Each structure stands twice: as structure tokens, then as C-alpha cells.
Amino acid sequence: MRERGDRDNTAPREQRRPGGRPHAPTLSPADLLLLERDREQALLSAVIGELGAGRPALVTVTGEPGAGQNELLRWAARHAAERDISVLTARATPAEQDLRYGVVGQLLAGHPAFTDHLPHLFLDQGRPGRFPGLTRLLGAARERPTLLVVEDVHRLDSDSLRWLEALARRLPHAPLALLTSSIRTADIGPDWCAGSPLTGSATTVELALPGLTRTGTGTAVRAVCGTVGDRSFVDAVVAATGGNPTVVGDTLRRFTRAGHTPDGDHVHHVRVIAAEVTGEHAASALGALRHPVVLDVLRALAVCGDLLDFPLVVALAGSAAVPETRLRAALLDSGLLTVSDGRFRVSGPVVRDRIIEEMPAVERADLHARAAELAHRAAADDQGIGDLLLRARPVGAAWAVDTLRRAAGAALRGGHRDRAVAYLSRALDEPLSPRTRVRVQLQLAATELVIAPVAAGRRIHGIMREPGEEYAAHRSRAADLCLLGGDTDTAWRALAECLADGGPEDSGQAPSEPGAALEAAARHEELTALLRVAQPLRRTPAEIAVPPAPEPPRAPLAPAVSGVRAWETAVRGTDREEARRLARAALAPHPAGRPQLTVPRLLACRTLLLTEDVDDAETHLCALLTEAHRERRSVAVARVLALRAQLHLGQGRPDLAARDLAAADLELPPDSRHPLSYPYWTALGVVTDLANGRTDQARAAAERPVPPPAEESVSGAHLLFARGLLAEADDDPHRAAALFRVCGRWLLQYGCTNPALLPWRSRAAEAAHALGDAAQALKPAREELELAERWGAPGAIGVAQLSLAMMSGEDRVQRLRSAVEHLGRAPDRAAYTRAVVALASAESGGQPERVTAAASPAYGTAGISFAGSHDVTARHSPVPAPTPAGARSAALPPVWPSLSHGERAAAVLAARGMANREIAAELSVTTRTVELRLSSVYRKLRIRGRDDLRVLAPGTEDD
Known part of the structure; x- marks a missing residue:
């Protein structure tokens, strides 16, 4: 194998066609995982070189799943073998986590000194202080430098872990290097050096592999797709994959097989493919989970990990009997979580959705309901609880409706009307009293008027036609809301039907309080007044009978009647x-x-x-x-x-x-x-x-x-x-x-x-x-x-x-x-x-x-009234008239028609000797506006100031 120390060995290889014209650069899957790993390769090359000179080392490589840490270890193993260093390799797997010394057996099986004696090393190892083969391995390393490569140490069985810790404590006494990889982040990785005297006699290195940069992703696009990608395409790949080399490679290969080209027109396609690849990786990791308790906690984290602290998440999953440290280690081993500010978080929305989708529907709804109740007791954010309730079964508690309504208000304050509609629609799934239900429906209709006005009209019509005293008390408000939205047809039909059926007193019960009769009469007057507002003012076919709206009373109980009568009087122009x-x-x-x-x-x-x-x-x-x-x-x-x-x-x-x-x-x-x-x-x-x-x-x-x-x-x-x-x-x-x-x-x-x-x-x-x-x-x-x-x-x-x-x-x-x-x-x-x-x-x-x-x-x-005969809506709103742009006065000098009306008015008043502040007050504009208009007048008329203006406009001065 070639020396690949400090050289850029991850650059794509150019292949040439006959005649000297190169093909697009190509990268193997392994080379793709080593993109932008030049610094790490140079450091490992230096460690291997020092090992050949007898200096021991301990190197840990960490990163997110798919970051290429195992491929980097394999490169180091090949590099060491080329330098005549003995290389022993092993990989921890979930299947061997319950097998004693599973990884140790893999390591020693590759050494010639243990070929015939390996089975006997693991017999009678129950006594403390015994580490099979460790002494013989150290002796063999003194004869020939040895590199131990262990992949995925986060999955080590407990005996192999203790064995490697013992080896780390003995590193200063032999030319031996231990190179490990893990998906854990550097700050929570295994502390091999804890309690050991490695103070200058051995090299200790911790490498945390980052994701690909934009430049590296662009190189991968060119290598896999065979052409340079557009900037927008590369940015979309970085955003969709997080720069994860494995996900980048799988996404680009699938994208290329689909026949797409890496340009701006296919940004959506690559995002969809990246989501599919990420979801498949998450599903594979979920399938590898063997412990049901870990799976329950992982699901709870996916549901409410951003809302609740980890102990509450564990309580929600019902896993309080399992030690928290073991849960943390097992969750990190899954590769589906990240650690940020000491908190566990699921690795992105795609992974979160895949974890939740793997649950049966009934269990999923129940988990969200229990999580919402726990978050409510913990006084969590209203919108966070509302998001949980959106996917939960009805909880049948008053706090759920109150929380959803508060969450809708918060969403409206943030300008998220679609979320507010979702919260209020979910509130209607709860068992509600008639009074609460009609209020929620009105709040929902008011919000829907902005994003779905036709659907809001249907909802309002349903509210107005619903029987019962509670609904009767809110019919006029529903009609008022419908008119504000501009749907006068729906308002007119619903009002006409309500009044034809007896108005708001159609509950079938007599008023139980002394003032109830007056209140019912006032509501009836409001409905009658709104019907006059909503009366269709367009030609109606002769075959359709349109009953006229009743005349409003002269001594009304409701102020709404006075508003309608005032407008009717105004449009007639009589009093x-x-x-x-x-x-x-x-x-x-x-x-x-x-x-x-x-x-x-x-x-x-x-x-x-x-x-x-x-x-x-x-x-x-x-x-x-x-x-x-x-x-x-x-x-x-x-x-x-x-x-x-x-x-x-x-x-x-x-x-x-x-x-x-x-x-x-x-x-x-x-x-x-x-x-x-x-x-x-x-x-x-x-x-x-x-x-x-x-x-x-x-x-x-x-x-x-x-x-x-x-x-x-x-x-x-x-x-x-x-x-x-x-x-x-x-x-x-x-x-x-x-x-x-x-x-x-x-x-x-x-x-x-x-x-x-x-x-x-x-x-x-x-x-x-x-x-x-x-x-x-x-x-x-x-x-x-x-x-x-x-x-x-x-x-x-x-x-x-x-x-x-x-x-x-x-x-x-x-x-x-x-x-x-x-x-x-x-x-x-x-x-x-x-x-x-x-x-x-x-x-x-x-x-x-x-x-x-x-x-x-x-x-x-x-x-300027801008309103028609009755309505404030689409049917009844006149328009004020603006000034035509070509207006001009024949009495003014010939050059004045080039001025706008605002400039002409300012010029006339200035010629009469008024100050700028007086002109501003007269024209209801700012002083700055007057200054700008007069400057434009002077420029257009090619004059120097007010004196010339008075000459051009005789007769405008005060007598």
C-alpha cells in the first residue's frame, strides 16, 4: 500500500479517455468515507511511525454513525501492516455483548502466539485480577511492535472492556498502540486513561470526526454524479444529510441511479431521497435494538425529549427500575441520539418520525396522551403540550382544552395560523360542554377566515343552524364574523333560516330568569339587523323567492340595530x-x-x-x-x-x-x-x-x-x-x-x-x-x-x-x-x-x-365613506375618487401642467407668501414633504426660488 501520510490522498482520481480527455473523477465507497480526513490520517501515520520506534499510544476516534471512523481505523491498520507492524483487529457487535471476552478472543485469534492456546486462555477466568492472554501479548509486543484496532467499543462486553482498560494501564511498558472507534461524542466516551500513570511515556489522542464541509460535499457530488453540482444543489445536500459521509454517499448513488442531474431543478428530489436514506438507516438501527426497555425510552425521547428532562422521560417510559447510567449508555449505543448541552436529543426530525411510525397506532396515541399529561403537570410550554395532544387520543380533561386554546393564542401571536387551526380543531375532539364547544368553534372559524374562508363559512353556517340555547346565544356573533369575512351569501342564508325557524328562542324551553326574555329579544333584534346588512343586493332570478328583511324597531334593545339604521339613513341621504x-x-x-x-x-x-x-x-x-x-x-x-x-x-x-x-x-x-x-x-x-x-x-x-x-x-x-x-x-x-x-x-x-x-x-x-x-x-x-x-x-x-x-x-x-x-x-x-x-x-x-x-x-x-347601501363587506363598499394624473389648470402659466397636483398646490400657497410649516398644515402633510415638493417645482420650472415663483404665478398673492 502507498504511503498516505500528509498527502491529500482523498482527492478523486482522474481517469483519461483515449486522446487524453479525462473522465469525471470517481471515488469508491471507502474513499468517500475518507473525504476530508487528511489531518486525521496524518496524525495516525505519525502515531504508527512512533510505534515503530517503540513509543506506545492510545488513540480514540469518535463521531456520529456513518462518520467513517471504522474506515479510518481500517486505513490505519493497512498502513501499519505496510510498515511491518503486527496488527490485531476486532469489532464489537450487539450479538456478542453478552459473550465474555468476545472482543479479546477476536484480537488474540489474529496473533500467531495464541493460535494453539486460545481455547485454554478463557478457562477458569472467574477469579479477579486475571486477564487472559494479556501478559503474553505484552511480551510479544516487546519483540515486535503491535497495533490493536478495536471498532465500536461502545458495544464491548463488560469483560472485554475491563481487559482493554487493563491493557491501557500497561501501555507504557511495551511498544503497543491501542486504536479504537466509537459513535459516542468525545466528552462522554470511555475514559481509558482513568487512574493510569500515562504522563508522557505514551501518546494519547482523541479524534472527533466532523461531517463533510460544503467543499467536501461538492467533491462527493462530482465524484458520484460525474459532474459538478450547482451551488444550490450542493447546499441542499449538506442541509438534508448534515454532511454525514455515509448518508451523502448513499443519497448521491441513489440519486444518480434515478437518472437525475445535480442542478437546481432537482433540489427537491435529492431532499426526498436523503430523507428516505436517513429513515432507512434509522430503521436499521431500531431493528438492532435488543433491549425492550431501551426501545421504550427511545420512543419516549422521540415523543417529548425536547420538552421534558431525561428523568421524566424515563418515568414516562416506565423504566425507572433500570439504572440511569445503563440507560444512557444503551441509548448512545443505538446511534439514534445526539448529546447537546448534556441533553439527549433524537438525531433530526426524519429519525424522530421513523421511531414514532414504528409504533402501533394505539400505543402511539396513548404514549402522546400520557406524555401530554406529564408535561402539563411539569408546567411545560403550552405549544409543546399542544403538539403532543395533536397526536394523542382524547384525554377527557378540562386542562387539555384550556391548553390547546392557549397554544392557539400563542401560535396566532407568532403568526402561525395553520398551527392555531390545528390546535383548535383538536380541542373539538375532546368531550366539551355546549358553551365551551361553541366558543371554540367561533375561535376556530375566526382563524380559518384567514387561511380557508370558504371552509370557515361552512363552519359558521353550521354554528348558526345548531339547535340549543347555548348556540342561540352566539348566532349573532357567528353572523357578524361571517359578514366580516365577506361571505354575505352564507350569512344571508343562515340568518334567513334562523329567523324563519323562530330565531334564537327555538331551544324549546321558556326563559328561566327574569332578564332572559329581554336578552332573547335583543338577540332576535341583532339577527334581524344583520339580515338587513346581509340582504343580497344583486339581481335574483324570478323563480327564487327572496323574503325582504324585517324593518328594525324604532326603540331597539340592541345597539346593533342603531348602527344599521344609521347606515340606512346615511345612504338615503335624507336626515x-x-x-x-x-x-x-x-x-x-x-x-x-x-x-x-x-x-x-x-x-x-x-x-x-x-x-x-x-x-x-x-x-x-x-x-x-x-x-x-x-x-x-x-x-x-x-x-x-x-x-x-x-x-x-x-x-x-x-x-x-x-x-x-x-x-x-x-x-x-x-x-x-x-x-x-x-x-x-x-x-x-x-x-x-x-x-x-x-x-x-x-x-x-x-x-x-x-x-x-x-x-x-x-x-x-x-x-x-x-x-x-x-x-x-x-x-x-x-x-x-x-x-x-x-x-x-x-x-x-x-x-x-x-x-x-x-x-x-x-x-x-x-x-x-x-x-x-x-x-x-x-x-x-x-x-x-x-x-x-x-x-x-x-x-x-x-x-x-x-x-x-x-x-x-x-x-x-x-x-x-x-x-x-x-x-x-x-x-x-x-x-x-x-x-x-x-x-x-x-x-x-x-x-x-x-x-x-x-x-x-x-x-x-x-x-370617502367607501361603503354601499348596507354592508361593510364585498357587496356594500363604495370607493373614494383619486385625482386623474393629467389634471391641470388653464388659468395657470403654460409650464405649470408639468407639475403634479401636490406640487401645484404647494407652489400656489408658496407664491401667496405662506411659510413651509403653514403650507404643511394647510395640505395635511409634513414639512419635509412640502420641502421636497417645492424643490421639485423649482427644478421642473427651472427657477431659483419663491421670488421667481411669484413672477410665474401672478394673481395668487394675497391682496
């Missing part, structure tokens, strides 16, 4: 004061402290937006948001954030609206929304993008397909309005006019007459005016002004006056002054500023175009 009063009543705390429904309170907040009580609306929205966060209801959080985004749009703050929409997307991802809610979210996103100047992004969102049932709804009409705004931005008045008119027909069909919802009439009028049809332009504009004055909100009146002023030459200045006066009392300061600019332009003799007057990112508070 602003009554709508405000009802909305505030709906948002007042319940006298008895009873939790209130969310949908009616959201409708009340929308009503306050229409009445332009924006501060009150924002306060209540913040309270609703805090409540939804506290209860971990992601759908409610998303809905509140969406309504607050609309509020920001109404105040001319599109950047804050975009922030809230982004937060809503995190709570309720777009792919998880119910199909019926698509128009709501799409329209809101389009308007926000337009208001922030992201026209391309708005266009892409508007072009996405919408399910047909969702299009035939109020929110579908508002999506038409948003698309009309986009058509205006694209300078397409024909398409814009058609979209606005269709939008108006849908809104009128659903009873939405209040122009504060959506100013579709003024937008259609402006589109007609741009096309040169003055008659078609003035009629809807005047109608909108009449309806706005009937409603009485200053913002709606101001927008209507501004729009009419842009199309009618008569009384233009008076109308603009009226618009300025009304918008000055509205929350949207940006709309007020635009009116001021238009008035200044008209008074200086200019003729402002239509878009200057009415265009705004949000049309003020009056146009």
Missing part, C-alpha cells in the same frame, strides 16, 4: 342629524357590559364619515382596532384598517392610507380573502394607488378578473367607479363616462342616492363636458348639488359646487366662493386648497378646467 345620533348610539358602551357586534359599529363609523364627524370616527376606529388586536381576530383588524385607510384618503393623506392597507394585507393576505370581497379590496387598492401617483400599479389591479357574483353587487359598482377614475387618468373620457353612468345605475338600483357616498354624477358630468356635451353635463351636476344640499354635509356640497362651477359660465365665481366656504368647514384640507386655487384663478380672469375643481385624491370626507 344627517338622525344618522349622526343613531351612529353615536350604536358606538356607545353597552349598559350591561355585553360585548357588541363589530359590523354594526363599523357601519356607524362609516356613517360618521358621511356626516363628516371624522374625529369621532377615528377615535372609535382606534378603539375597534385595539379590541380586534386583543381578541386576535385578524379579519376584524383588516377591516378596521381598511376603513381607517378610507378616512386617511378623505383627509388627503394617501401615504397613511397606503400604510394601513399594507398592514391589512399582513393581517388578511390577498390570496386568503373570500371571493365575494374582491371588489371591495380591489377598488380600495386602485383608489389608494391613484392617490399616491402609482398609476401603473392601479391599472394592473383594476384589470384583475373579479368573480361574477361579486361584480353584481354594490362594491362591484364602486369598482366600476374606480375604473372610471383610472380611465380619466388615462385621458379616456368616453370610457370614463360609460363607467360612471353604469356605476350610477347600480347604486340607484340599490337605493344609494346620497352623493357623499360617491360623486358619480359630477364625474359623469365632467366626462360629458370634456366630450363637448354641455346638456348631458349640467343635468347630473345640478342633481348632485341638490342631493348634497339635502344631505347637508359641507364637504359634499363643496365638491358639487366646485364641479358645477367648472362646467357652467354663469355664477362661476359665486359657486367657487361657495365651494371654498363649504370645504373650509370640511375635514379635507387638500380639497379646500384646490378650491382656493380655482377661485384665485377665476378671480384673476382664468378659466380653470373641470378637473381642477373636482379632482382630488379622495373628494374630501363626503366622498
Whole structure:
């Protein structure tokens, strides 16, 4: 054999084809196990060299199973034999662990001095202090240096272990080296030197073999697969195998036999194969376990080893009678465990799953149940106990349900909704009281709304149709949750069935307490109010009879009725004061402290937006948001954030609206929304993008397909309005006019007459005016002004006056002054500023175009309600209107159309002599935003500052 001391003897060998072109390097299985073992081979070569010079040595090689420690010992044995050193080899096996001196017999059988006398050495060895053949072996070693190689010493029988320990104590007296291997880690390996005087007269070495590095794994890939592997492929092999040389080799050979190539397209395949190989190795090790107690403890460790301390694991396995030291040694001998920070851990999830899968199903479920109960008594982590309960049989104890619900809450806090659903679904397998069961079902449905909205709708429908007083008390909350999720069809059907069957009083028993009758009546009112919210607002075939929702009572017992009545009053636009009063009543705390429904309170907040009580609306929205966060209801959080985004749009703050929409997307991802809610979210996103100047992004969102049932709804009409705004931005008045008119027909069909919802009439009028049809332009504009004055909100009146002023030459200045006066009392300061600019332009003799007057990112508070006739969901949510990108004023200098609306407003106010801080307060933006806008104005207009700005904009200064 060649000398392989310090040379890189593990490099792949190059084979050449005829003509000198090399094949891909090849490695035998043995060479693969010696990859990246150059340091260890050099050290063993030095030890063997010193042994030839008479210096004894003791070398222990440890590593995980498959690390190649035995192959390294065999290499050393071959290397020593080439140097004329006597080599004796043995290997401990599980079959010989009960055989006295089994390994000693293997060692001595290879020495010529014991050939004829070996059987007699092991007779009469019961007396203490006798070690068969040890003295003769030491004598023979003095004549010729001897190397003893013992593989897998962790499986030694007790007599052979004592014999080797005695040999280690005598090493200084003979040119003899002992080389052993073990799968134990270095810090818990056998202490051969304990109590011996080996202090410089013998070499002692401990080698812990690591796994392959990325470079070594890449070499193995090239050798086995015949080509260089992609970086992603090599990284996947390292991650899937842990760099274990045996697993790497077996995985790559099986991967190559399957005909795959080591590239990024086959990363999944190599991961699957690596898992199969690891599982087969684990199964083989399990099959080698002979002691049932060790197997029980190993199973217990696989189930809860990361959750409980080792003594508790032993107690769970029922192995307390076996000494812990023996258990530890036997477990380490299995090769299925690792030791980290003094704790036993199963070697990876694949091995853990294989150990558990080997158990019969009944025993597996029982072990998990007992482990969960022990972990509960030990006050372990809730999610850890929940994971045990997921695979356990029902335990029939109240602590299990409480733990699973707490684990679901912890999972939701961590953003793991799928785990929360699993915990709550498992809780329903336990025997529960009706009250607890309906609460768990509601909690589960609220979580499923985010990841499986259709399944959640079916679950909620089942809750609402379940008989019994406990379920009757929660039907309104279930319907409220269904409406928040956007499934108005399911909510309407379930509510209609409940009311047709008698409502919540269908338990068949008379109320047992004095207040029970009032409580039942209040619940019935809530169901009736929610039915009006969920009433389908799309065309129904004539053959399907749809009974109308009952009228709500004038003196309701439930605040939810006030919220619905407030919204119905607002969408009709008939009595602003009554709508405000009802909305505030709906948002007042319940006298008895009873939790209130969310949908009616959201409708009340929308009503306050229409009445332009924006501060009150924002306060209540913040309270609703805090409540939804506290209860971990992601759908409610998303809905509140969406309504607050609309509020920001109404105040001319599109950047804050975009922030809230982004937060809503995190709570309720777009792919998880119910199909019926698509128009709501799409329209809101389009308007926000337009208001922030992201026209391309708005266009892409508007072009996405919408399910047909969702299009035939109020929110579908508002999506038409948003698309009309986009058509205006694209300078397409024909398409814009058609979209606005269709939008108006849908809104009128659903009873939405209040122009504060959506100013579709003024937008259609402006589109007609741009096309040169003055008659078609003035009629809807005047109608909108009449309806706005009937409603009485200053913002709606101001927008209507501004729009009419842009199309009618008569009384233009008076109308603009009226618009300025009304918008000055509205929350949207940006709309007020635009009116001021238009008035200044008209008074200086200019003729402002239509878009200057009415265009705004949000049309003020009056146009920002973004809700339809009743619902807060996919069917009933209007959209605020953004400013078209091409808006410009003819009264301003010719170069000014290159400015955006925000830049133009800042420039006009700066030309009037206002300071940056005053401009920021007027436009509801930050001072930094004003600075950036003015810098952009100076750059675009090629001027140096405010003095040049005043020259370019005469007539804008204060008189």
C-alpha cells in the first residue's frame, strides 16, 4: 500500500479517455468515507511511525454513525501492516455483548502466539485480577511492535472492556498502540486513561470526526454524479444529510441511479431521497435494538425529549427500575441520539418520525396522551403540550382544552395560523360542554377566515343552524364574523333560516330568569339587523323567492340595530342629524357590559364619515382596532384598517392610507380573502394607488378578473367607479363616462342616492363636458348639488359646487366662493386648497378646467365613506375618487401642467407668501414633504426660488 501520510490522498482520481480527455473523477465507497480526513490520517501515520520506534499510544476516534471512523481505523491498520507492524483487529457487535471476552478472543485469534492456546486462555477466568492472554501479548509486543484496532467499543462486553482498560494501564511498558472507534461524542466516551500513570511515556489522542464541509460535499457530488453540482444543489445536500459521509454517499448513488442531474431543478428530489436514506438507516438501527426497555425510552425521547428532562422521560417510559447510567449508555449505543448541552436529543426530525411510525397506532396515541399529561403537570410550554395532544387520543380533561386554546393564542401571536387551526380543531375532539364547544368553534372559524374562508363559512353556517340555547346565544356573533369575512351569501342564508325557524328562542324551553326574555329579544333584534346588512343586493332570478328583511324597531334593545339604521339613513341621504345620533348610539358602551357586534359599529363609523364627524370616527376606529388586536381576530383588524385607510384618503393623506392597507394585507393576505370581497379590496387598492401617483400599479389591479357574483353587487359598482377614475387618468373620457353612468345605475338600483357616498354624477358630468356635451353635463351636476344640499354635509356640497362651477359660465365665481366656504368647514384640507386655487384663478380672469375643481385624491370626507347601501363587506363598499394624473389648470402659466397636483398646490400657497410649516398644515402633510415638493417645482420650472415663483404665478398673492 502507498504511503498516505500528509498527502491529500482523498482527492478523486482522474481517469483519461483515449486522446487524453479525462473522465469525471470517481471515488469508491471507502474513499468517500475518507473525504476530508487528511489531518486525521496524518496524525495516525505519525502515531504508527512512533510505534515503530517503540513509543506506545492510545488513540480514540469518535463521531456520529456513518462518520467513517471504522474506515479510518481500517486505513490505519493497512498502513501499519505496510510498515511491518503486527496488527490485531476486532469489532464489537450487539450479538456478542453478552459473550465474555468476545472482543479479546477476536484480537488474540489474529496473533500467531495464541493460535494453539486460545481455547485454554478463557478457562477458569472467574477469579479477579486475571486477564487472559494479556501478559503474553505484552511480551510479544516487546519483540515486535503491535497495533490493536478495536471498532465500536461502545458495544464491548463488560469483560472485554475491563481487559482493554487493563491493557491501557500497561501501555507504557511495551511498544503497543491501542486504536479504537466509537459513535459516542468525545466528552462522554470511555475514559481509558482513568487512574493510569500515562504522563508522557505514551501518546494519547482523541479524534472527533466532523461531517463533510460544503467543499467536501461538492467533491462527493462530482465524484458520484460525474459532474459538478450547482451551488444550490450542493447546499441542499449538506442541509438534508448534515454532511454525514455515509448518508451523502448513499443519497448521491441513489440519486444518480434515478437518472437525475445535480442542478437546481432537482433540489427537491435529492431532499426526498436523503430523507428516505436517513429513515432507512434509522430503521436499521431500531431493528438492532435488543433491549425492550431501551426501545421504550427511545420512543419516549422521540415523543417529548425536547420538552421534558431525561428523568421524566424515563418515568414516562416506565423504566425507572433500570439504572440511569445503563440507560444512557444503551441509548448512545443505538446511534439514534445526539448529546447537546448534556441533553439527549433524537438525531433530526426524519429519525424522530421513523421511531414514532414504528409504533402501533394505539400505543402511539396513548404514549402522546400520557406524555401530554406529564408535561402539563411539569408546567411545560403550552405549544409543546399542544403538539403532543395533536397526536394523542382524547384525554377527557378540562386542562387539555384550556391548553390547546392557549397554544392557539400563542401560535396566532407568532403568526402561525395553520398551527392555531390545528390546535383548535383538536380541542373539538375532546368531550366539551355546549358553551365551551361553541366558543371554540367561533375561535376556530375566526382563524380559518384567514387561511380557508370558504371552509370557515361552512363552519359558521353550521354554528348558526345548531339547535340549543347555548348556540342561540352566539348566532349573532357567528353572523357578524361571517359578514366580516365577506361571505354575505352564507350569512344571508343562515340568518334567513334562523329567523324563519323562530330565531334564537327555538331551544324549546321558556326563559328561566327574569332578564332572559329581554336578552332573547335583543338577540332576535341583532339577527334581524344583520339580515338587513346581509340582504343580497344583486339581481335574483324570478323563480327564487327572496323574503325582504324585517324593518328594525324604532326603540331597539340592541345597539346593533342603531348602527344599521344609521347606515340606512346615511345612504338615503335624507336626515344627517338622525344618522349622526343613531351612529353615536350604536358606538356607545353597552349598559350591561355585553360585548357588541363589530359590523354594526363599523357601519356607524362609516356613517360618521358621511356626516363628516371624522374625529369621532377615528377615535372609535382606534378603539375597534385595539379590541380586534386583543381578541386576535385578524379579519376584524383588516377591516378596521381598511376603513381607517378610507378616512386617511378623505383627509388627503394617501401615504397613511397606503400604510394601513399594507398592514391589512399582513393581517388578511390577498390570496386568503373570500371571493365575494374582491371588489371591495380591489377598488380600495386602485383608489389608494391613484392617490399616491402609482398609476401603473392601479391599472394592473383594476384589470384583475373579479368573480361574477361579486361584480353584481354594490362594491362591484364602486369598482366600476374606480375604473372610471383610472380611465380619466388615462385621458379616456368616453370610457370614463360609460363607467360612471353604469356605476350610477347600480347604486340607484340599490337605493344609494346620497352623493357623499360617491360623486358619480359630477364625474359623469365632467366626462360629458370634456366630450363637448354641455346638456348631458349640467343635468347630473345640478342633481348632485341638490342631493348634497339635502344631505347637508359641507364637504359634499363643496365638491358639487366646485364641479358645477367648472362646467357652467354663469355664477362661476359665486359657486367657487361657495365651494371654498363649504370645504373650509370640511375635514379635507387638500380639497379646500384646490378650491382656493380655482377661485384665485377665476378671480384673476382664468378659466380653470373641470378637473381642477373636482379632482382630488379622495373628494374630501363626503366622498370617502367607501361603503354601499348596507354592508361593510364585498357587496356594500363604495370607493373614494383619486385625482386623474393629467389634471391641470388653464388659468395657470403654460409650464405649470408639468407639475403634479401636490406640487401645484404647494407652489400656489408658496407664491401667496405662506411659510413651509403653514403650507404643511394647510395640505395635511409634513414639512419635509412640502420641502421636497417645492424643490421639485423649482427644478421642473427651472427657477431659483419663491421670488421667481411669484413672477410665474401672478394673481395668487394675497391682496
